[in-house]
Each structure stands twice: as structure tokens, then as C-alpha cells.
Amino acid sequence: MRKILLSIVLFCFANALLAQVTATQCNQAVNICSNASFGINPNGNGTLPPSGSFGNPSNATFPMTGVGGSGCLLAGALNSTWMIINVQTTGTLEFSFGAGPVNPQAGCYDWIMYPFTTNTCAQITGNLVAPVRCNWNSTCSGGTGIANIPPVGSNAADFPPGLAVTCGQKFIICFSNYSSVTTNVSLNFFGSAQVSCNPIPNPLTLGNQTICQGNSVNLTVTGSAGNTYTWQPGNLNGNTISVSPTVTTTYSVAGSGGCGSVTGNTTAVVTVNQSNANFTIANSGPGGAGDPTPAQQCLNGNSFNFTSALAGGTHQWNFGPAATPATSSAANPTNVTFNTPGIYTISHTVTNAPCVQVITQTVQISPMPLATVTNSNPICGNTNGVIQISNTSPAGQTVVGFSVNSVAIPSQTVTGLGPGSYVISMVNNFGCTFSLTTNLANIPGITNMALTSVGAPCTGNTGIINVGVITGGTPAYQYNLNGGPFQGGTSFTGLAPGTYTVSVIDINNCPFTKTITVTGSTPPTNITFTTLPTACVGNTGVLGITGVTGGTAAYTFSVNGVGSGSVTNNLAFGPQVVMVKDVNGCTFSLTANIPIVSGPTAANLSITPAACGNANGSATVTLVTGGAPAYQYSFNGGPFVGSAIQGGMLAGPKNVVIKDINGCTLTVNFNVGNTGSPSSAIVTLTNVSCFGGSNGGFSLTTSGGTPGYSYTLTPGNITNGFGVFNTLAAGNYTINVKDILGCVTTVTTTIGQPSALTLTLSSLQPSCNGGNNGTVTATAAGGTSPYLYNINGGPNQAGNNFSTNISAGAYNVTVIDNLGCTLSQTIAVTQPSPITATLSTIAANCSSSNGSASVTASGGTPIYTYTWSPLGGNGSQTSGLTAATYTVLIKDTKNCTLTAVATISAIPGGTAVITNTSNITCFGAANGSLTANMVGNVTAPLSYSWSTTSTNQTAGPLGPGNYTVTVTDFYGCKSTTVGTVTQPSSITVTPGGSAALCFGQASGSASVIASGGTPGYTYLWSPNGATTTVTSGLAAGVYSIQVTDLNNCVQTRTITITQPTSVTINTSTLTAACSQSNGVASATATGGTPAYTYTWSTGFIGQTINNVFAGTYTVQVKDGNGCLYVLAATVPNASGPAIGVNSFTNPSCFGGNNGIATTTISGGTPGPGFPIYNWSNGQNTGTATNLLNGVYTVTLTDAAGCKASASVTITHPASLTINVSGTNPKCFNATNGTANAGVSGGTPGYTYAWLPAPGAGGSSATP
CATH class of the missing domain: 2.60.40 (Immunoglobulin-like)
Incomplete structure (x- = not known):
């Protein structure tokens, strides 16, 4: 059940301004709009006239009411107020009374809405107009209104659907708060249709502005709600526009009403103060033609001129520490240089009070390529010099082209160069060129070689060639002979006669060749001679050379290695080696034997004994065998005399030496006997069987004297009684024979031995090399003949000649005499050298018979004979030969043969x-x-x-x-x-290219690889006219390349140089709140070549700068190719809110807490949950209540975090005091007493209540 409650009078807010609604009757309705609040008179004024029939809960249905709604406002509703809604734009009308997303207002809000014209009020009273929407709020909660989607916390039954409206329509609402629970009712419009608080257009207001050149400013016009605005110049729309005039400009704005009616015009002047920091960049350096752009220069020779767009004002330039100068205050600085590569930001600040502008641009200093060269000078006067280019550029550079003397080269190695000066150039990917000059000097070759030769006589390989002084070239030298391996030595030995080619190379392989001849000669082939034998005593043999066959006179001779003339004396018995040497040093040797003359071999003696031991014995040599008369004799060591008789000898052993006329001697031992004493004689004598043996002996027989003989032998001093002595060596022995009476007779004897066995060996060579018909001859002497012989331990033979299977080699010969005595010796059997043949031929021309062959024989035993087959012929040469194989049989003096083959080749005529x-x-x-x-x-x-x-x-x-x-x-x-x-292949032209790094920039390059045709190409690019394989500095477009080979054959191709799209920079900003550094600017680049780097004018590198003040910031975007783009982003400033305490109510009583302070706000940034109020006493609404006496501060925070504060002083009245005085009744029970109340403090306008009555309500009480 609805209850009627009284409340304190509330007030109405329109356009957020509190105003009391006094429209208690239809014809008093006021215009109202979003977002308003209004008051309702709580005293019941404005009750709808009972004569009006405003609807019936039982017959109002959807869409008049909400779904399940209870009906419409009835006649007689309490606390009513009337309001008019003016529709400014076509759309859907939606609003709410007392509804909201949090804690909707309580109250029994009933209302009804009609179309409104000037006659509507009368029509309502007369029930002549039908309502369009209404509501009877049965739940007294959640608010009400019209909405397609009711607000959160509301009841759908209390929200009929939104109403489609058109611009210019008006509606009137009668609103009743039956319960009077809340008389401060909120009203919100949230549909697409806009409403106006005042249908009468407000005048347009617009203020003038002053800016600095290059800045922008916002122009904001105020007028009626729902207006649309058109600005000139620019034909711009909106109540706020941003403009950036470069000169002072007048802007006009025209406002149109919500339904198209013009509501007014006004103008504003934007005054522009000049402070233009723009500037241009020019190249002032010597390398300008080679630099890609004025703002992109190569390190070497870089130099910049900067020209300001504004001549006036003050200028401050900052080029950075790498520049010279680093700063400048000139308006147009010139010749600014940078000492290291890099991208540098040039900052130009122009001050033209009060305006200051800063403009930055970048310049790029491109690094220079670096190179060193290694030279190999041309040698031997040839064009074989080499220049090796080494790229020593720092990392990050790419060399795109090399050239020598301005001619492009395909690689870093340049070959085929002669002496001279060469300019080496290289271009890097930044278009910078580095050049250096290098020189090649010729290293001369060899110009002469001195040669000498030593002949090769005797057809042997003993020739020598010596290399002398080398003229020219570079040591060390090496030499070869006839194309053989090279050697460091300067002599070639072991050469046969002939012509030789000597080549020399120096350390650089420069060659020189020369020929020289080694001469030769024929050696001696035989020696004829005579000999004379040697005597048996001394070397008296003689050898006389009677002639030499072959060789070249004059000759020299040697015998047994000792130089001699043609006659050699004093030679010993036996073989003598004779050698002849001709004038060329050629030698021939043979062996000659010197015979020996033999001496005496035997003698007969006649001996006369001595008588009785006296020296009267004698001996006579009666016959000498052998030797050569006349003879001489020496008895018992005496001198040689011609007499063969020696007397006066004592008994005993004696000897005689017989010497012939040649001095040959024979020694004969004999014994002179003794008569008259015992007579003793040798009865047996055994000589030693072999020379040097000890198997001799003898025995004696004795007669006469007195028997009882003893025998003493000397030497040896051997005594026995037998007279037999054995195991004696050869020699002379004396035997003293003593009889028993001491008479002595002496016997001498000699035990003989054969002469020492000697063996002389000689040999004859086999006839032919490798033959076995050689002979070995053994001649024995001494010992005891006859002799037996064997060779190499074979069977014994009586003959001294061995001729079976005797080939060259060593042989051991043993002689055995008649007594078995042996002697062995070894002899070497030589052989002739093998016959060799040197053939030379002259080929026959094709099938002609003009060939010839010749042979030179050596070895074997000259002289040679020749037999050719199959054509015959017996000379060393044969001719008239056709091409074929021929044999020649070579036979030497000993019939040794050799067959050689000569092949006559056919000369094919070339x-x-x-x-x-x-x-x-x-x-x-x-x-x-x-x-x-x-x-x-x-x-x-x-x-x-x-x-x-x-x-x-x-x-x-x-x-x-x-x-x-x-x-x-x-x-x-x-x-x-x-x-x-052959024909050259078709010229193949393969162009390639690199896109321009940046949009609109001439930084592309094109290259071409040509093949086919005849190398030695020339190139012509069109349209830029370049003539190298690589052309750079190209803008996007189509280029043709014409390649002409060495034979002037031509091939043409085209290539398209592309470019990246232009970099587009989109910026976004977040407003800086209340002039704080909490703004945000962000840039996003597209196009160009990712990845991007962002450099802001603050120096920050990144896509987004945070925490910045309001203002204009430039962002420099560099894409992946280093292309630079600049855009400005303006961070606006959101002014902070303003708050004031526009009304307050002091406490009604001293010490009371019913004070109230109400705020009003403007500006700031709205947002969900904002603004936030923070009172110093902890309250958080726009109106602080229950306030005591004191000072209160409220702080307002908007959605941007901006704050504003206001204070209010709440005072309470003075403490209420009352002093009561009075007069007593004059009589008992009289009523003429008085009472007076004296009141102070509080709030005057006192009322009094006296108890008990009578209290008349005044300050005095009287009966």
C-alpha cells in the first residue's frame, strides 16, 4: 500500500544545474534534457485535476506500458510536475527516471507521455489526445522510463519499449512521485535520438587563438545541443577542429540546428607567429657526384651545407660530437664534416619569441671500402703480371664492383698485366668508391748463356758441358740438357760426342736456350813389339815397341803402369802390361812376356883326400852342365877365379860355386876325405823330397883306425854310435868319426832338396765375349820333374795346357812334382768386351728408296766386317733403302758376331x-x-x-x-x-638487380653476367648510359642492357628495378591528463622493408613513448633498409576537472550535525565509476551531509586521474540560551502573573511553547 510521506523541498537540475521545477500544471511545463535531475513539491501541489482521465491500470497494455505493466498514471496523482522533451535528431527515444546500474532510486514513480503541441494541455484535459507511453509503478522501486533494454536493476514491467522519433517532435510528460520517498529524481536520456534542453538556438561562441608556426590548435564552438557545424576554409565538420595554418588565418563556422535549421555563424582568428626551423641539406664536399644523396654522403670528402627556411630569429644547430663543428649558431652553417660513418640526427632550433621550433633531420655518413693489393710483377717481358685485391673493409659492407683503370673486372684477381701504373677502384653497397694506385715493373728474363765443352774422345761417354756466366734474369738459375730434368749444377758430364741443347730458367721461370757440340775421336787398336830375355840374375829383359795401329799420334807408352819410351829395359821375367795413349787420351793395352836365360844346372868334381888330417886335399871341377861359358869358380867362399882346381884343403865338407858368363850360379857341396885315420864314408844318402822339407838322412860306414867308433853330427851336435842320421833338413853336415883311440876323421855331406817349386800361369782370352775357348797355361819349375797339373781341383794331367770350357773368370791351378810336392796359384781369365753396334738411319720419304743406314761397331776384337741383308752390302753404310727392317751381321777379327737391326721408317711427307x-x-x-x-x-x-x-x-x-x-x-x-x-654461342645476357632500398630513392643497382659470343664484352645501360657490368644509383624503373662482344655481336635485355612501398606511419596518442607527463604517443609503420626502428624526438627508441607531456613529437622511422621517414604526433592535453561548493547548509543547531555541502563540477574526463569524491571526513558523494561545525575539503578525481579540490566552512549557530523572568500573580489564584523569555543564540525567528498553558507562542506568557 502506497503511503504519503512529507519531505523537505527538493530542487531540479537541468543541464547538471540544480533548478526547482515549479511546473505543477500542464501549461507550466518546462523543457528538460539529459542528464537532469529535478525536484517535486512534497506538499501535494500539482495534483492532477480529477476531471482529467489519464488512463486506467486495467486497460493499458504493451507497448503503451512495459511487459506485464500495471497501467498508467491516474487522475488525482500527487506531487506532479510537467516537462517537455524536444527531439533534436531522428532516432530512438529512451530515458529513465530514477534508474541506474547501481542502487536504483526507490520511489513510486508514475508518469504518462503525450505528443505535444500548443493545444496539448487542453486536449489532455478533454481526453482528446492519446498517450504514447505510460507507467504505473506498483513496486515502488527500480525506477521507470522507456527503453528497449531496461537498465540493470530495473523491472521490465516499468519500462515500455523505446519510441521511434524524428527530428523536431515534442513530447510532454506528467510525472508523479506518489510516495514522495525521493524528490531529487534523476533523469537520463540514452537512446540514439538527441534531445535539447532549449529548443531556442543558443548563440555560437568561438574564441581567437595564437600559435607558433608549425604547431596546431583546436578550435571549439559552443551552441545549442544537437547542432552540426561546418567550418571554412576546409569544409570541416564537428564542434572541434584541429588546424595548423602557416600564416594568420580567419576561420568561420556555421551551426545548424538539430533538424537542419541554421542556428548561427561566427568567426575566429588564428594568429601564426613565425618560428620555422625547417632546413635543407646540400653537399659541399668534393665527392658530391659520387654520393647517393646530399643527405647521404661517403666518409671521404663529406661536407654539408645547411640552409634554414627562416632567415630571422636565432638559430642553434646541434650536429653531434662526431661533427666538425659540433654546434653552430649561424643561420646557414657550411662545410660541416663528420669523422666517422653512421646516421646522425641534425637538430635545428629556431627561436622567434615567443615561438620556439625544433626540427630534426638525419644525415648518413656511409663507410668507405678499404683494400690492399698484392702485386706480382710481369716477368720475362711478358704480360703476365698479377694484381690481387684484398677487401679489408669493415664488417657490414659489401663490395659491389671492382675496376682497374676504370674498366670493370669480374673478380679480385687481375691477370695478364704488363708493366705500368694501375688505378684500382672498388665500390661498396653504399655507393662509396675507394681507389689506390699501384705500379708493376717488368722483371727481365735471361739474354745470354756462356757454354764451354770438353770433348768425348775414344767414343766413350766422357764429354762435359759447362755453363758459364748467365746474362740477365734473376738468380737462382736451373739448367737442363736436351729437355731433361732441371738441376742446379752447371756441369753435364758423361756425354757422348754430339750436339746438345742447354736450357736455363731463372727463379721466375724465364727461359733461354742455346746449343753446343761435344767432339769425339777413335782410340788405338793394337801395339806391335819385340822382346829380349832377362838373365837369371837381375832384371835385364828388354821390350821395344815397333808400331801402333789406330788412335791419333803422338803416342805415349807405359809398361806395368810406368811411363816409358818406345824401348823399355831392365824388365823382369814374365808378363808385362803395355799401354799406349794417343794425343786424345785414348788408350789401348796388351800383355807381353819377357823370357829368362837359364844358368848352370850340374857339375862333376874330382876330389883328392887330405893325408893324415893335413891340408893337402884338393878338388877339381871336371864338367859343368848348363849355363853359358866361360865359367868362374869360388871354393869355400873364396873369390871367383877362372881355375876349376882348388888344392890345400883339409879333410872335411867343402863347396864350390860355379858362375857362368851371365852370372848364373850353381853351388856344389863335396867332402875331402882324410887318410891314415879311420876312414868313414857315406853309404846311404836321402835328400829332402820337397823344398824346405825335413825328411833327409844318411848313414856312414867306417873302416880303419881302431874300431869302437862314435859319430858326432854338426850342426845339431848329435852323437851316436850307429852312424845313421834321419829327419834332417836340406843342408851341409859334418860328421866327426872318432875311433876308440881318439883318432878322428871328418866326413862331410850335403842333404840336398829340390829347388823351390815355382809355377807361372798365363792365359788367353776366349775369342768372343761370353765364349769358353780361352786357355790357361801352367809352367812349373823347381821341385822334381816330371810334373802333374790340375785346374780348379779337377783331375791331374801331365800336360800344362788347359783349354776346355775356359771362359772369363778366376781359375786355381795346382802343380804336383814327382815327389808329390804341390804349389797352387790363381789366374784371372779376361774376355774381349762385347761387340756393340750404334745404328743411325735416315728415313725414306713415304715409299721412296732414299733411306740409308749406317753402323758403328765397338768392342770385340777389331777389325770388323759387315754383311747387310736382305740387300747385301759389306760396308758400315748402306743406302737406297725403302722403308723396311734391315739386319747387319758384324764380325770381328776373331769371328765373333753381332746382328743388329735397323729400321728405316717412312717419312709420311709431313x-x-x-x-x-x-x-x-x-x-x-x-x-x-x-x-x-x-x-x-x-x-x-x-x-x-x-x-x-x-x-x-x-x-x-x-x-x-x-x-x-x-x-x-x-x-x-x-x-x-x-x-x-665454330661459331660463338649466342650471347647470353643475364641481368640481375637489387631493388632500390627506399621508395623514391635512387639506390637500386643492376648487374649483368654475359656469356657466349666472344668474350671481351662492352656494356651499355639505358637510359643512364653506364658502361660497366654493375650500375648503381638506380631509381625504380625498367633498364635495358646492351652487351657487345669482341666481334661486335650485340644482345640486349631488360631488367626492372623495383622499390619497396613507401613507409606509411600511423600515429595514435593518449591524452596527457591535466598537463602531466602521462601522455602516450605510438607509431606503427607499414610498407617499406620491415623491421622498423623508431626514434622519437625525445631520443627514445621504440614504437611507443610513454609518460610524455602534451605536445607535438616527431618520430623517425627507419625500415630494414635504413630508409628514413618522419611524422609528427600530437599528444593533446585533457584539462583537469574543476570543483566548487555552490551551496551549503549550516547545522540548524549549535553542535548539530545536519549541515550539508553540495558541490558542482565541470571539465575533466568522465568514465565509468568516475568522478570520485573524497571528502576530508570520508564521505564520497557530490553532497556531503550530516556535517558538524568545521572546515571540509573535497577532492575530485576524474577518469584521467586529474584532481581538483574545494573547501567549505560549515558553521553552527551560537548556542541557544534562554533567560526566563517573570512577575508573580498579584493575588492568590490570580492570573496576572507574567513570564518573559529572553532568548539568544540559535537562529532568530524563535517560536515559544509555554507549559503549562497559556502559552500564546510568544516570548511572553500572560494569562
Whole structure:
């Protein structure tokens, strides 16, 4: 059940301004709009007239009411107020009374809405107009209104659907708060249709502005709600526009009402103060032509001029520490240089009070390429010099081209260079060129070589060639002979006679060649001689040379290695080695034997004994065998005399030496006997069997004297009684025979021995090398003949000659005499050298018989005979030969033979060769030719036969292909060869390119690789006219490259140089709140070449700068190719809110707490949950209540965090005091007493209540 409650009068807010609604009758309705609040008179004023029928809860249905609604406002509703809604734009009308997302207002809000015209009020009273929406709020909670979607916390039954409206419509609402629970009712419009608080257009207001050049300013016009505005110049729309005029400009704005009616015009002047910091960059350095742009220069020679767009004001330039100068205050600085590569930001600040502008641009200092060269000088006067270029550029650079003397080269190694000066250049990917000059000097080759030779006589390989002084070239030198391996030595030895080619190279392999001849000669081949024998005593043999066969006079001789003349004396018995040497040092040797003359071999003696031991014995040599008379004799060591008789000798052993006329001697031992004493004689005598043996002996027989004999032998002092002595060596022995009476007789005897066995060996060579018909002859002497012989331990033979299977080698010969005595000696059997043959031939021409062969024999035993087959002939040469194989039988003096084979080759008349080929110059042409000749053993004239039927030496013109030619010489010798005429392949042109790094920038490059055709290409680019393989500094576009080869054949291709799209920078900002550094500017780049780097004018590098003040910031975006783009972003400033205490109510009583302070706000940034109020006493609403006496501060915080504060002083009245005085009744029970109340403090306008009555309500109480 609804209850009626009284409340204190509330007030109405319109346009957020509190105003009391006094429209208690229809014709008093006021205009109202979003977001308002209004008051309702709680005293019941404005009750709807009972004569009006405003609807019936039972018959109002959807969409008049909400779904399940209770009906409409009834007549007689309490606390009513009337309001008009003016629709400014077409759309859906939606609003709410007392509804909201948090704690909707309580109250029994009933209302009804009609279309409104000037007659509506009368029509309502007369029930002549129907309502369009209404509500009877049965729940007294959650608010009410019209909405397609009711607010959170509301009841759908209390919200009929939104109403479609058009611009210009008006509606009138009668609103009743039946319960009077809340009389401060909120009203919110949230539909798409806009409403106006005042249908009468407000005047347009717009203020003038002053800015600095380059800045922008916001122009904001105020007028009626729902207005639309059009600005000029620019035909811009909106109540706020941003403009950036460069000169002072007047802007006009026209406002149109919500339904298209013009509501007013006004103007504003934007005054522009000049402070233009823009500037241009120019190249002032010497390398300007090679720099990509004025703002992008190469390090070497970089120099910049900066020109300000504004001549006036003050200027401050900051180029950075890498620049010279680093700063400048000139308006137009010149010749500014940078000492290191990099991208530098140039800051230009122009102050033209009060305006200051800062503009930045970047310049790029590109690094220089660096290189070193390593030279190899040309050698031997050739064009074989080499320059090796080494790229020493720092990391990050790419060399895009090399050139030598302005001619592009495909690699860093340049070959085929002669002496001279060369300029080496290289270009890097930044377009910067580095050059250096290097020189090549010729290293001369060898110009002469001194040679000497030593001949090779005797057909041996003993010739020598010596290399002398080398003229020219560079040591160390190496030499070779006849194309053999090179050596460091300067002598070549062991050479046969002939002509030799000596080549020398220096350390640089520069060659020089020279020929020299080694001479030769024929050696001696035989020696004739005579000999005289040697005597048996002394070396008296004689050898006389009577002639020499072969060799070259004059001759010298030696015997047994000792130099001699043609006659040599004092030679010993036996073989003598005789050698002859001719004037060329050629030698020949043979062996000659010197015989020996033998001496006496035996003698007969007649001996006369001594008588009785006296010296009267004698001896006579009666016969001498051997030797040569006349003889001389020496008895018992005496001098040689011619007498053969020696007397006066004592008994005993004696000897005689017989010497013949040649001095040869024979010693004979004998014994002189003794008569008259015992007579003793040798009865047996055994000589030693072998020379030097000890198996001799003898025995004696004795007679006479007195028996009882003893025998003493000397030497040896051996005594026995037998007279027998054995095991004696050869020698003279004396035996004293003593009889028993001491008479002595002496016997001498000699035990003989054979002479020492000697063995002389001689040999004859086998007739031929490798033969076995040699002989070994053994001659024995001494010992006891006859002799037996064996060779190499074979069977014994009586003969002293061995001739079976005697080949060259060592042989051991043993002689055995008749008594078994042996002696062995070894002899070496030599052999002739093998017959060798040196053949030389002269080939026959083709099938002609003009060949010849010759042979030179050596070895074996000269002289030689020759037999050729199959043609016969017996000389060392034969001629008239055709090409074939021939044999020659060579036979020496001893019939030793050698068969040699000579091959006569056929000279084919030379070889047909193509001496000149003129190939086709360009692919598809037919201008080739071939020239033939014959080389080798050629005899003119020559004839030619081509497969094209041509008989000329040169065939042509020819197309590509193989051609056969047969060449015939004078002898009819033919040779065929094939020549090939080629054509170059079609020129292949493969262009390549690099896109321009930046949109609109000439930084692209194009390159070409040519192949085919005939190398030695030239290049022509169009349209830029470049003539190198690489051309740079290209803008996007189509370029053609024409390649011309060495033969002027031409091929053309095109290439398209692309470019990235232009970098587009989109900026976004977040407003800086209340002039704080909490603004945000962000940039997003697209296009160009990712990745991007962002550099802000604050120095920050990144896409977004945070915590900045309001203002204009430039962002420099560099894409992945280093392309630079600049855009400004303006961070606006959101002014903070303003708050004031526009009304307050002091406490009604001293010490009371019913004070109230109400605030009003403007500006700031709205947002959900904002603004926030924070009172110093902890309250958080716009109105602080229950306030005591004191000072209160409220702080307002908007959605941007901006704050505003206001204070209010709440005072309470003075403490209420009352003093009561009175007069007593004059009489008992009289009523004439008085009471007076004296009141102070509080709030005047006192009321009094006296108890008990009568209290008349005044300050005095009287009866």
C-alpha cells in the first residue's frame, strides 16, 4: 500500500544545474534534457485535476506500458510536475527516471507521455489526445522510463519499449512521485535520438587563438545541443577542429540546428607567429657526384651545407660530437664534416619569441671500402703480371664492383698485366668508391748463356758441358740438357760426342736456350813389339815397341803402369802390361812376356883326400852342365877365379860355386876325405823330397883306425854310435868319426832338396765375349820333374795346357812334382768386351728408296766386317733403302758376331695441319675460313684438296662445321686433317638487380653476367648510359642492357628495378591528463622493408613513448633498409576537472550535525565509476551531509586521474540560551502573573511553547 510521506523541498537540475521545477500544471511545463535531475513539491501541489482521465491500470497494455505493466498514471496523482522533451535528431527515444546500474532510486514513480503541441494541455484535459507511453509503478522501486533494454536493476514491467522519433517532435510528460520517498529524481536520456534542453538556438561562441608556426590548435564552438557545424576554409565538420595554418588565418563556422535549421555563424582568428626551423641539406664536399644523396654522403670528402627556411630569429644547430663543428649558431652553417660513418640526427632550433621550433633531420655518413693489393710483377717481358685485391673493409659492407683503370673486372684477381701504373677502384653497397694506385715493373728474363765443352774422345761417354756466366734474369738459375730434368749444377758430364741443347730458367721461370757440340775421336787398336830375355840374375829383359795401329799420334807408352819410351829395359821375367795413349787420351793395352836365360844346372868334381888330417886335399871341377861359358869358380867362399882346381884343403865338407858368363850360379857341396885315420864314408844318402822339407838322412860306414867308433853330427851336435842320421833338413853336415883311440876323421855331406817349386800361369782370352775357348797355361819349375797339373781341383794331367770350357773368370791351378810336392796359384781369365753396334738411319720419304743406314761397331776384337741383308752390302753404310727392317751381321777379327737391326721408317711427307682458323664472328653468320699447310719433312710444292671442292690453301667463306683437307707433297706423300669452323654461342645476357632500398630513392643497382659470343664484352645501360657490368644509383624503373662482344655481336635485355612501398606511419596518442607527463604517443609503420626502428624526438627508441607531456613529437622511422621517414604526433592535453561548493547548509543547531555541502563540477574526463569524491571526513558523494561545525575539503578525481579540490566552512549557530523572568500573580489564584523569555543564540525567528498553558507562542506568557 502506497503511503504519503512529507519531505523537505527538493530542487531540479537541468543541464547538471540544480533548478526547482515549479511546473505543477500542464501549461507550466518546462523543457528538460539529459542528464537532469529535478525536484517535486512534497506538499501535494500539482495534483492532477480529477476531471482529467489519464488512463486506467486495467486497460493499458504493451507497448503503451512495459511487459506485464500495471497501467498508467491516474487522475488525482500527487506531487506532479510537467516537462517537455524536444527531439533534436531522428532516432530512438529512451530515458529513465530514477534508474541506474547501481542502487536504483526507490520511489513510486508514475508518469504518462503525450505528443505535444500548443493545444496539448487542453486536449489532455478533454481526453482528446492519446498517450504514447505510460507507467504505473506498483513496486515502488527500480525506477521507470522507456527503453528497449531496461537498465540493470530495473523491472521490465516499468519500462515500455523505446519510441521511434524524428527530428523536431515534442513530447510532454506528467510525472508523479506518489510516495514522495525521493524528490531529487534523476533523469537520463540514452537512446540514439538527441534531445535539447532549449529548443531556442543558443548563440555560437568561438574564441581567437595564437600559435607558433608549425604547431596546431583546436578550435571549439559552443551552441545549442544537437547542432552540426561546418567550418571554412576546409569544409570541416564537428564542434572541434584541429588546424595548423602557416600564416594568420580567419576561420568561420556555421551551426545548424538539430533538424537542419541554421542556428548561427561566427568567426575566429588564428594568429601564426613565425618560428620555422625547417632546413635543407646540400653537399659541399668534393665527392658530391659520387654520393647517393646530399643527405647521404661517403666518409671521404663529406661536407654539408645547411640552409634554414627562416632567415630571422636565432638559430642553434646541434650536429653531434662526431661533427666538425659540433654546434653552430649561424643561420646557414657550411662545410660541416663528420669523422666517422653512421646516421646522425641534425637538430635545428629556431627561436622567434615567443615561438620556439625544433626540427630534426638525419644525415648518413656511409663507410668507405678499404683494400690492399698484392702485386706480382710481369716477368720475362711478358704480360703476365698479377694484381690481387684484398677487401679489408669493415664488417657490414659489401663490395659491389671492382675496376682497374676504370674498366670493370669480374673478380679480385687481375691477370695478364704488363708493366705500368694501375688505378684500382672498388665500390661498396653504399655507393662509396675507394681507389689506390699501384705500379708493376717488368722483371727481365735471361739474354745470354756462356757454354764451354770438353770433348768425348775414344767414343766413350766422357764429354762435359759447362755453363758459364748467365746474362740477365734473376738468380737462382736451373739448367737442363736436351729437355731433361732441371738441376742446379752447371756441369753435364758423361756425354757422348754430339750436339746438345742447354736450357736455363731463372727463379721466375724465364727461359733461354742455346746449343753446343761435344767432339769425339777413335782410340788405338793394337801395339806391335819385340822382346829380349832377362838373365837369371837381375832384371835385364828388354821390350821395344815397333808400331801402333789406330788412335791419333803422338803416342805415349807405359809398361806395368810406368811411363816409358818406345824401348823399355831392365824388365823382369814374365808378363808385362803395355799401354799406349794417343794425343786424345785414348788408350789401348796388351800383355807381353819377357823370357829368362837359364844358368848352370850340374857339375862333376874330382876330389883328392887330405893325408893324415893335413891340408893337402884338393878338388877339381871336371864338367859343368848348363849355363853359358866361360865359367868362374869360388871354393869355400873364396873369390871367383877362372881355375876349376882348388888344392890345400883339409879333410872335411867343402863347396864350390860355379858362375857362368851371365852370372848364373850353381853351388856344389863335396867332402875331402882324410887318410891314415879311420876312414868313414857315406853309404846311404836321402835328400829332402820337397823344398824346405825335413825328411833327409844318411848313414856312414867306417873302416880303419881302431874300431869302437862314435859319430858326432854338426850342426845339431848329435852323437851316436850307429852312424845313421834321419829327419834332417836340406843342408851341409859334418860328421866327426872318432875311433876308440881318439883318432878322428871328418866326413862331410850335403842333404840336398829340390829347388823351390815355382809355377807361372798365363792365359788367353776366349775369342768372343761370353765364349769358353780361352786357355790357361801352367809352367812349373823347381821341385822334381816330371810334373802333374790340375785346374780348379779337377783331375791331374801331365800336360800344362788347359783349354776346355775356359771362359772369363778366376781359375786355381795346382802343380804336383814327382815327389808329390804341390804349389797352387790363381789366374784371372779376361774376355774381349762385347761387340756393340750404334745404328743411325735416315728415313725414306713415304715409299721412296732414299733411306740409308749406317753402323758403328765397338768392342770385340777389331777389325770388323759387315754383311747387310736382305740387300747385301759389306760396308758400315748402306743406302737406297725403302722403308723396311734391315739386319747387319758384324764380325770381328776373331769371328765373333753381332746382328743388329735397323729400321728405316717412312717419312709420311709431313702432317697436314690447319694453320689458321677464322671462326664465324657472330652466331648464325657464315664468314669463317680455314688455312691448311703441311709440317714436318715436307718437300714442296704442295697441293690441297678440300671437302668443299676447293683446291686453294685457304677455303672459305665457310659456315660452322667440320671440313676435311688432303695435302700432297712433292713425293706424293699425303696427309689428311680436319678443321673445324665454330661459331660463338649466342650471347647470353643475364641481368640481375637489387631493388632500390627506399621508395623514391635512387639506390637500386643492376648487374649483368654475359656469356657466349666472344668474350671481351662492352656494356651499355639505358637510359643512364653506364658502361660497366654493375650500375648503381638506380631509381625504380625498367633498364635495358646492351652487351657487345669482341666481334661486335650485340644482345640486349631488360631488367626492372623495383622499390619497396613507401613507409606509411600511423600515429595514435593518449591524452596527457591535466598537463602531466602521462601522455602516450605510438607509431606503427607499414610498407617499406620491415623491421622498423623508431626514434622519437625525445631520443627514445621504440614504437611507443610513454609518460610524455602534451605536445607535438616527431618520430623517425627507419625500415630494414635504413630508409628514413618522419611524422609528427600530437599528444593533446585533457584539462583537469574543476570543483566548487555552490551551496551549503549550516547545522540548524549549535553542535548539530545536519549541515550539508553540495558541490558542482565541470571539465575533466568522465568514465565509468568516475568522478570520485573524497571528502576530508570520508564521505564520497557530490553532497556531503550530516556535517558538524568545521572546515571540509573535497577532492575530485576524474577518469584521467586529474584532481581538483574545494573547501567549505560549515558553521553552527551560537548556542541557544534562554533567560526566563517573570512577575508573580498579584493575588492568590490570580492570573496576572507574567513570564518573559529572553532568548539568544540559535537562529532568530524563535517560536515559544509555554507549559503549562497559556502559552500564546510568544516570548511572553500572560494569562
